Amino acid sequence: MFSQQNSKIKIGILGGGQLGRMMIIEGRNFPILFYVLGNKDEPACQVADFCFSEEEYKKMIDEVDVVTFEFEHVNDMALQYAEDREKLLPRINSVELKRERWKEKKYLKDHGFPVPRFEIAEGGEEALKILKESFNNIGVIKQSTNGYDGKGQYFIKGNPQDYSFLKENNCKFVVEEYVNFDFETSIIAVRKRRDFVAYTPTFNYNENGILIYNYGPYYDDRLEDIAKKLTESLNYVGTIGIEFFIRNNEILINEFAPRVHNTGHYTLDGTFTSQFEQHIRAITDLPLGDTSLLTPSGMVNVIGKSNVPLEALRLGKLYWYGKNEVRKRRKMGHINVRGEDLGDVREKIDNLLKLIYPQGLDL
Amino acid sequence: MFSQQNSKIKIGILGGGQLGRMMIIEGRNFPILFYVLGNKDEPACQVADFCFSEEEYKKMIDEVDVVTFEFEHVNDMALQYAEDREKLLPRINSVELKRERWKEKKYLKDHGFPVPRFEIAEGGEEALKILKESFNNIGVIKQSTNGYDGKGQYFIKGNPQDYSFLKENNCKFVVEEYVNFDFETSIIAVRKRRDFVAYTPTFNYNENGILIYNYGPYYDDRLEDIAKKLTESLNYVGTIGIEFFIRNNEILINEFAPRVHNTGHYTLDGTFTSQFEQHIRAITDLPLGDTSLLTPSGMVNVIGKSNVPLEALRLGKLYWYGKNEVRKRRKMGHINVRGEDLGDVREKIDNLLKLIYPQGLDL
Numbered sequence: 001m002f003s004q005q006n007s008k009i010k011i012g013i014l015g016g017g018q019l020g021r022m023m024i025i026e027g028r029n030f031p032i033l034f035y036v037l038g039n040k041d042e043p044a045c046q047v048a049d050f051c052f053s054e055e056e057y058k059k060m061i062d063e064v065d066v067v068t069f070e071f072e073h074v075n076d077m078a079l080q081y082a083e084d085r086e087k088l089l090p091r092i093n094s095v096e097l098k099r100e101r102w103k104e105k106k107y108l109k110d111h112g113f114p115v116p117r118f119e120i121a122e123g124g125e126e127a128l129k130i131l132k133e134s135f136n137n138i139g140v141i142k143q144s145t146n147g148y149d150g151k152g153q154y155f156i157k158g159n160p161q162d163y164s165f166l167k168e169n170n171c172k173f174v175v176e177e178y179v180n181f182d183f184e185t186s187i188i189a190v191r192k193r194r195d196f197v198a199y200t201p202t203f204n205y206n207e208n209g210i211l212i213y214n215y216g217p218y219y220d221d222r223l224e225d226i227a228k229k230l231t232e233s234l235n236y237v238g239t240i241g242i243e244f245f246i247r248n249n250e251i252l253i254n255e256f257a258p259r260v261h262n263t264g265h266y267t268l269d270g271t272f273t274s275q276f277e278q279h280i281r282a283i284t285d286l287p288l289g290d291t292s293l294l295t296p297s298g299m300v301n302v303i304g305k306s307n308v309p310l311e312a313l314r315l316g317k318l319y320w321y322g323k324n325e326v327r328k329r330r331k332m333g334h335i336n337v338r339g340e341d342l343g344d345v346r347e348k349i350d351n352l353l354k355l356i357y358p359q360g361l362d363l
Numbered sequence: 364m365f366s367q368q369n370s371k372i373k374i375g376i377l378g379g380g381q382l383g384r385m386m387i388i389e390g391r392n393f394p395i396l397f398y399v400l401g402n403k404d405e406p407a408c409q410v411a412d413f414c415f416s417e418e419e420y421k422k423m424i425d426e427v428d429v430v431t432f433e434f435e436h437v438n439d440m441a442l443q444y445a446e447d448r449e450k451l452l453p454r455i456n457s458v459e460l461k462r463e464r465w466k467e468k469k470y471l472k473d474h475g476f477p478v479p480r481f482e483i484a485e486g487g488e489e490a491l492k493i494l495k496e497s498f499n500n501i502g503v504i505k506q507s508t509n510g511y512d513g514k515g516q517y518f519i520k521g522n523p524q525d526y527s528f529l530k531e532n533n534c535k536f537v538v539e540e541y542v543n544f545d546f547e548t549s550i551i552a553v554r555k556r557r558d559f560v561a562y563t564p565t566f567n568y569n570e571n572g573i574l575i576y577n578y579g580p581y582y583d584d585r586l587e588d589i590a591k592k593l594t595e596s597l598n599y600v601g602t603i604g605i606e607f608f609i610r611n612n613e614i615l616i617n618e619f620a621p622r623v624h625n626t627g628h629y630t631l632d633g634t635f636t637s638q639f640e641q642h643i644r645a646i647t648d649l650p651l652g653d654t655s656l657l658t659p660s661g662m663v664n665v666i667g668k669s670n671v672p673l674e675a676l677r678l679g680k681l682y683w684y685g686k687n688e689v690r691k692r693r694k695m696g697h698i699n700v701r702g703e704d705l706g707d708v709r710e711k712i713d714n715l716l717k718l719i720y721p722q723g724l725d726l
Contacts, residue, residue, distance in 0.1 A: 028388045028410060029681060029683060031685060269635055273680060277680070281676070286676050287677040289680060294657035294658045295655075295657045310649065313644070313650045317635065320392060322394060338635050
């Protein structure tokens with residue numbers, strides 16, 4: 001590789017969102033052509049070399065050398081088609097665990113990873129019964145499918161009668177203890193074959209299931225150990241994000257995302273090699289890059305806003321995703337910041353939150 | 364700005380080379396559309412939103428909000444057309460000084476900036492005469508026009524007879540003392556209106572007039588003072604690169620480039636805001652970003668090579684320009700490195716040089 005145009009590697013990305021967009025922008029300095037399965041006006045298609053519609057997935061996958069995804073809830077047929085042709089990275093085993101939440105939980109527990117106490121329910125009625133009998137009506141009922149950004153999650157604190165509508169629902173659920181955590185954290189790691197690297201963890205702040213901001217460094221070697229074991233156990237190739245609760249210094253895995261992750265956006269500016277470039281390196285079998293944290297760093301999401309005040313650009317670096325429509329709870333962009341120390345970073349984040357959300361968050 | 368697609372800023376770039384390419388990639392996270400005046404297969408056109416041929420310069424300039432250039436030796440008519448419509452940034456006064464070397468030298472001297480001793484000659488015969496009478500036949504005769512990357516420069520060390528072919532040349536020349544410098548350095552600075560920021564200078568290593576590698580930090584406040592005064596004197600808008608000789612702790616300006624500069628490529632990874640993003644910020648009147656050096660950094664140019672060994676990717680980050688033809692002395696890409704200290708950076712540079720040029724440089 002790295003020779004002339006006619007020998008460019010062709011990467012196909014399933015999904016047209018911002019994660020694919022940033023993957024392409026960060027991969028632009030390699031001799032790579034990017035193909036995206038998504039709509040023409042989506043963030044990733046805007047910067048891709050070629051854009052294919054959902055129905056054209058076979059054509060796209062046939063044309064490229066390697067297929068990856070920017071979001072795990074994409075076209076199952078495309079994922080399977082790419083897997084069958086041995087082009088999918090990370091492989092489908094990681095995605096399958098994410099298709100249904102109970103599978104992810106069970107996998108983690110069965111492999112000895114620390115997770116909150118949970119039980120699996122075959123419908124809303126059973127879920128409420130488990131909540132009562134095993135969790136004293138205080139816990140979280142999580143829909144097993146299609147759950148992300150806080151969708152399909154019910155936090156119940158002694159008032160199960162308010163959630164009796166769940167009885168009508170025959171889906172599978174995970175019923176989980178309510179984790180009264182001290183803080184949330186996450187780690188971004190990258191693996192290919194026998195190579196493994198990890199970034200410095202961050203403190204994360206979520207609201208209504210959506211990441212609002214994060215910052216670091218948070219130093220805790222246990223997270224990297226878990227990331228190493230988990231990626232080995234999955235025989236994982238690519239970038240992964242793993243979210244944790246910390247409760248009385250105890251670590252619990254909340255969930256993992258088999259892809260680049262919102263809590264790793266700070267790596268675009270706070271580290272030498274971003275999580276996006278690393279993903280490209282991993283799936284094309286290039287050597288992995290340096291992950292050292294170069295400066296205390298942070299990130300603020302721009303959610304449900306059509307623009308940001310100019311003043312915000314004094315505080316950080318804007319990543320605007322170019323989405324064609326603003327919606328409530330929709331991530332429109334993010335701003336990365338850096339500082340001399342964590343206090344400096346937090347102050348910049350606070351100032352950005354005031355600038356972006358003068359009336360407070362609306363989620 | 365920063366709202367939806369229909370309000371994207373339109374930037375026109377004159378020149379299709381790698382500097383324009385990196386400007387676009389680094390500007391992609393802003394809501395901007397990029398127009399390039401260049402050939403379809405050139406590095407910048409490959410990543411632009413729209414590409415225009417040389418003859419279409421009026422059409423392109425009419426369509427965009429602001430025009431900049433990635434190289435000062437571009438279509439004069441296009442520069443003038445953009446200037447006349449008050450769209451050109453930086454303005455034409457800086458480019459005019461670069462069209463003829465004697466104008467740049469005279470401007471710097473007249474405005475009190477430190478430059479090597481020089482005289483202006485109205486042809487090769489006069490140049491050789493000046494060289495003899497004022498410089499004792501030891502000096503540099505530089506063609507006044509079209510000189511970059513070492514082209515049209517003659518280093519004469521007591522053997523003027525070898526250069527008698529210059530007598531046939533009626534062009535203007537600058538005859539300059541031979542500066543026996545201790546080292547070369549440069550500074551990248553950015554200005555708009557009353558805002559000015561500068562990056563940490565670097566040590567530069569040139570051979571046959573081409574930058575081979577550079578690294579930093581080199582701390583010397585005098586360089587920033589000069590950059591501030593020079594950009595003020597030019598009423599400059601955008602990123603500028605200024606090259607210096609250091610001789611017995613004396614500073615001499617070698618030349619400046621009214622654009623992003625090869626010695627500033629390390630800012631892509633070693634600082635929070637790259638020289639390319641800063642240029643975009645400056646010409647669109649956005650607040651300038653943080654220029655702090657986050658880690659000792661360096662850069663190695665890949666010159667005249669169709670590829671780089673994979674091993675190089677372990678040492679740094681590749682920027683491959685996608686040029687369609689390899690030529691001797693042609694910059695095909697570069698690799699950025701970082702290290703714990705200057706020694707670590709230099710070691711990585713040495714290892715990269717061995718990997719990229721196993722038979723040594725061929726310039």
